[in-house]
Amino acid sequence: MLNYTPALLKETLIQDLQIKEISPIMKLIVRGKKREFISAVGKSLNILLPTEANTSTQSDKLTALWLSPDEWIIFSNDTMNKDLNDYETEKLLQNNISKINLGAVTDVTDQFVMINLKGNKIYDLFQSGSPYNFNNFQNKKGAVTQTILGKIDIIVHNQDKNTVNLFVRRSFSQHLFSWMNDAASRL
Amino acid sequence: MFLINCPFCGEREQSEFKAGGEAHIIRPKQPTELSDDEWAEYLFMRKNIKGVQFERWNHAHGCRKWFNVVRDTSNDEIKAVYKMGEKPPTI
Amino acid sequence: MMKNKYSIFSLIKNAFSYHENWQKAWKDPQPKKEYDVIIIGGGGHGLATAYYLAKKHDLKNIAVVEKGWIGGGNTGRNTTIIRSNYLWDASAGLYDHALKIWENLSQELNYNVMFSQRGVMNLAHNLQDVRDLKRRTHANRLNGIDAVYLNTQQVKEFCPIINTSPDIRYPVLGGTLQRRAGTARHDAVAWGYARGADEMGVDIIQNCEVKGIKRNNGAVEGIETTRGLIKTKKIGVVAAGHSSVIANMAGLKLPLESKPLQALVSEPVKPVIDTVVMSNAVHAYVSQSDKGELVIGAGTDDYVSYSQKGSHEIVEGTLNAILELYPIFSRMRMLRQWGGIVDICPDASPIVSKTNIKGLYFNCGWGTGGFKATPGSGDLFAHTIANDEPHKLNAAFNLNRFISGDLVDEHGAAAVAH
């Protein structure tokens, strides 16, 4: 039996801004250009991939974020079992997408760390290190953007008012976490 | 710092992008058929225009897509953006 | 003998007449119909070229045409670092030739260019830096260039204000020092060469923009300018960031991209750093001018631009690195920030070469490091124009290398590009 070590060993609450990693969350990158691709994904997972830029869609089990015209990240709404890393969703898509060459499916569960931020100062925090204009984003539930925060690439998902999911590559996550805490401490 | 209107993600800060130099320099389909001079032309020689230049940019910290930008290099004013493979606008 | 020789005695003499009898440092002539050689570009390199053409090659009918005012381009915008500790033999030969001329230039020109041999230090921040700097130092030593490798302790001793703590993000692992290297007063170089050239009869024509290159079956005939047509059989182009613009007039393409390079100075303070320190890995170049300003070179942006403006990020990134290495400068203030246009070759080495058009010569591609080469570049380019053949010291810097593949890859070899 292997021990499971998430990227961030602690969660923090600073100036009523809560910063915590949620894991394990299954994450897949799906790529495809063909018309049938989107419908095939839809059929297999009954979630319609968002085709409008900077948006997301959601089913009871999954959330899909638009990353580019031929790239999406799909992640599980709930945490998975730490002791297993075969994911049903991935298998389904491999059979219905990869195997018949409709597109590509790649497991990135540990490539990205999902950090959940809660509180009314989230965007003040972002403003201290991101060039992105969050003015409309923050009032738009489900909005998605890829940008830079503290010099690090991030994907941000407006989950709900004062709640966002932030995705960052694992090797950057501890640095970003420390940076966010430092920034939060001065909001 | 410019604002660049990514044809896929919309208007973003320049810092999210990477410049890719002069556009429409197509890699020769049959390099081995070329003389050293012709190959050097593709490899190194550039118009390096002062004025309206067609160039490549990549939304490196966003959708990672390459696209074309029409920019006046004498004052950095961006006149148009268009996707790879699209016909260049007439400026 | 200069008609208007400068010295402490001439100063005293003129003091009695309230300095009302000083003569023009250079005239302001109307362009003639024809010249033997026309130099396009009145920066340091162009003026030096004209000076040496007149002085060493006994050509007298020479003009320098400048679209603005002399020395107003990169000559007057750079951070004035002068060194010759380059990796490749060809580069070392070229830059050390220049350095040798620098060492006596004030006397040669009778104009104080304030060449200050305060030493230039290059820092290493990772193991590959260390390998590269050692490699360069060994090569320099065998090429007769005074460069030594310093360990961290020695770096600290030579420049005590550098933060050499092992705990910083990119600790200083060592460095190289060239003691003969240093800085000079940039404007003085342009003005000194202009005065010297003028003295020998060179016409320095300002506010004269070149609009076209007249050619006839593969040879140049003259230039179209905002002040009319000027005939000539030989044209030396020394237009730095605008080289491609001139080349396009002659139907040539060059392996160049013109990019914004920024620099800045702090407010003046009493002497705090008495050498030049360069760090490629974290990108920070700093020295202190005689006026007391910290002179800081930032990097280039990665896009072509002639706007003489760069992005703020570049400046921010540079000051970032400055504070990493010199935390004591945090409360120093940026007084002035500006941009220049640098013409960069794929191999970060210059072009001092003939072209396939008879009588058309180019001196360009100096990128971010041209100032240091000014006297040598002028001397060798003059030789190339006068003899229609390169001097052995600039033979390697021909245009043909981009075809044959015989590049002089200075940044590939991780040598400092500045």
Add this chain to the structure above:
Amino acid sequence: MTKSLRVKTGKIIDETYRISFKFNGKTYYGFKGDTLASALLANDVHLVGRSFKYHRPRGIMTAGSEEPNAIIQLHKNSSRTEPNVRATEVEIYEGLEASSQNCWPSVEFDIGGINNFLSPLLPAGFYYKTFMWPASFWEKYEYFIRKSAGLGKSPTEPDPDVYEHKYVHCDVLVIGSGISGIMAAKTAAKNGLQTLLVDEKPILGGSTIYQNSENFKINNQNSGSWLEKEINEIKKISNLDIKVRTSVAAYHGYNFLLARESLTDHLPIEQRKNKTRHKLLKIRAKKVICATGSIERPLIFNNNDRPGILLSSAIKRYADLFGVSCGEKNVLLTNNDSAYETAISLIQKGINIEAIIDNREEVDSKLVYEIEKNNIKIYKGFTVVDTSGYKRINKLSIMKLSKDGQKVIGSKINLPCNCLGISGGWTPAVHLFTQSGGKLKFREDDQVFIPNTHPSDQISIGSCNGDLSLEDILINVPNTLKEFLGIKKTEYENIEVLSSENFSKRNIWLLPSDKVLGKTKSFVDYQNDATAKDIKLALREGFRSIEHVKRYTTTGMGTDQGKLGNMHALGIISETAGTKMGEHGTTTFRPPYTPLTFGTIVGRNVGEYFDIFRKTPIHDWHVENKAEFENVGQWKRAWYYPKDNEDMYQAVQRESKAARESAGILDASTLGKIDIQGTDASEFLNRVYTNSWSKLAIGKCRYGLMLNEDGMVYDDGVTTRLGENHYIMTTTTGGAANVLSKLEDYLQTEWPELDVYLTSVTDHYATISVCGPNSRNIVSTIIDDLDFSDENFPHMSFKNAKIGKINCRVMRISFTGELSYEINIQANYAKSVWEKCIEAGKDFNITPYGTETMHLLRAEKGFIIVGQDTDGTMTPIDLQMDWIVSKKKYDYIGKRSLYRSDTIREDRKQLVGLLTENPDDVLEEGAQIVANINKTPIEMLGHVTSSYYSPNLKKSIALAVVKGGKNMMGEKLIIPMENKSINVTIADPIFLDKENKKLNA
């Protein structure tokens, strides 16, 4: 006890709140609201500093950021001390300590003052003309020149304060809170636009807010109180963000601006703890409204720089706002009406005025009449020809101006005076406008440059746009706003305005004197001591362009960037050169508008946040086990693991032996990993690598070499075929990001027809490499049900496997030449797998090793490291890796470049092995290689790229690149070091197990 010049209460002074501070060691008192300048003046302190070149005594000249003279050293403490601070901008706080600069031993008695007497020898550019003899002596002269230059002193300790950045996106940015700015901000905000209003001063209202005169009325209230009401209203508007003490430093293209918000500089030190000192606002505004006002012009006459000589508007501001009188014997010198406004304020405050000297002959102006009513002597058509008083003005001489204003006539009149206010009219503050790329036009009638054309979406309003009268402002601003904001009406329609000044002005750039110019010192740039005669000298010597004159005379190069003097310099140039003003253009105003501390610009990107710090999932284990780390790009990689105070050499020798003799383990997680899928994946690899991929069987691994189009080696790594259309590529650690973006570039732009998708999985998989004769025994114990036999699992192949219930991939590949397995496991399980390997390896003395040992082991085997053994000038042929270069393939990245006349040369530098004559001599990496040290110049054949003492071969080994080395096997060469020469022999770069017995063991 110095006498107090505090008069009737100033507008922003809280007299109930007394503050003590020190200047040049002496304690003084001021009130809350005072600036250091106002407090010093109130204490009758006028001598504040010394000038740059002549060390002349200087005092306070202005009341704002344009101050050239009163710049001081703030704070004593070596980490907080700050040079060149403007006394006019410092708000005093309890315990403030400041001192004069550029003077020794003291500002009262300064040795440097001797320069003033040497000044005949120090004209503009004197240093270009001398210090040349003897040659080589410049350093010695320079030493003294540098010491006497430089104004203040740099701190000597790190900065205790914290700085931050903030990105701000707004609809409208209004710069300046004078009457125009307030009107603009209110209008924009009331029309639903997200608006930001900034002002560099601590209070809103510009110069109108303390306007309290019957001569300036809006809707029958005096303009000051009218504006006050407006300000109280806008403070209530929710979508209007107001920031005071916020100075816009730079206005870049695309309406990107930088502003410094100063948060703690006005607080006592103890109250600054854990607070951010400055915030750098990075503002991106849809629309920008410049309401930056105007700066009063000085007048240029002989000895116009003495302490006690101030701008007339500054005297008014000190009186009205701070309740400070700048002197008892006040004289005003003017060429326009503004000085009379000052006079009226002084009269209101009961401050004595000796006389007003007006360059103008005739003026029909209400203000002038009012002054005459007060029986104050006005000398019309006169000017000041000289002043005296060394440390403070005590007397001035005036004479009548000739009709043409070019000379003075009649007899000299002397007037007592210890404070002279000068007013040369107003210069619109267009600095930010021009920074943004705006072009100016010259307005003849009052000789000002005003905004003309501009690129981004902006307007200039109020006096920075040339609307200098209250009337113009109230009529023009509303109309401009309507058009700019696209709105129907503003609150300021048909408003009633009374504004009494007369705008006649007699502009004389250089006022004449009875002395010849050569004997005068008429300062144009006060801080740098550039005088009118310096400018004329520059012109005489052939410097024609304003930029030349500026550089030759240093006019406008001081810390005030010529905010006061630049116009006069231009004026004097065109007068002397006989050209029209405006033809010369102006000098370019460069950012920042006012100097910005480095700390502010850098924000929090210092210390641990200077750069990103990437960690592998096993990082903590390395730390716990005392690893030393190496920076590789942004990664921290375990370098070696010293045991009980081993040095690096000892540790590496131990680690290397263990790896070869039994087992070693390496964290290779930093290698780049790219997941490649699509029906054209094989074709894609054929195009990017030099070797062929079509025939690679599923489940097999292959090493690949990637070139750039110039034919030089760019990256390398092992790629594994996971399925028909599925590969995983590994790249070098440093190259990972660049390789991916380069490949994406080719896919998107050159080969869009290929059905290929690339996805980075670098962080998803950790890579644990176990190598050595016992590696199989170890790996097989933690991975159950996998057949490790050579038949089933040969070298260069891969298997899917499970550790416990967790899926992973195992590659049998080797970078050390030993039997070796790489486990690719999902990152969050990696630490556990690593620990299991260590556990399982106990009996085999499994030894963790770092990058240094990895480098040594691969060197023994002759494997290259891209970036160490290559430097961007090596082709695969140069590396003697012809075997990996496909002759059959039609094309791949860089192929064509390999056939250029130079790249096919036989005598290029080629990779070889080197053995030293003395096996204990370890060569220095980077050392140069020669054949003959006796002939000069010594020809360098190449250099040592990698070098180690091999514990396994018991000798020193090295890799090197040598000209024609390929055909020099066995030849003897020399490594010339500083102190000795080392003899070496060219050898095969593969030093160990050439037959790969170990790999296939």
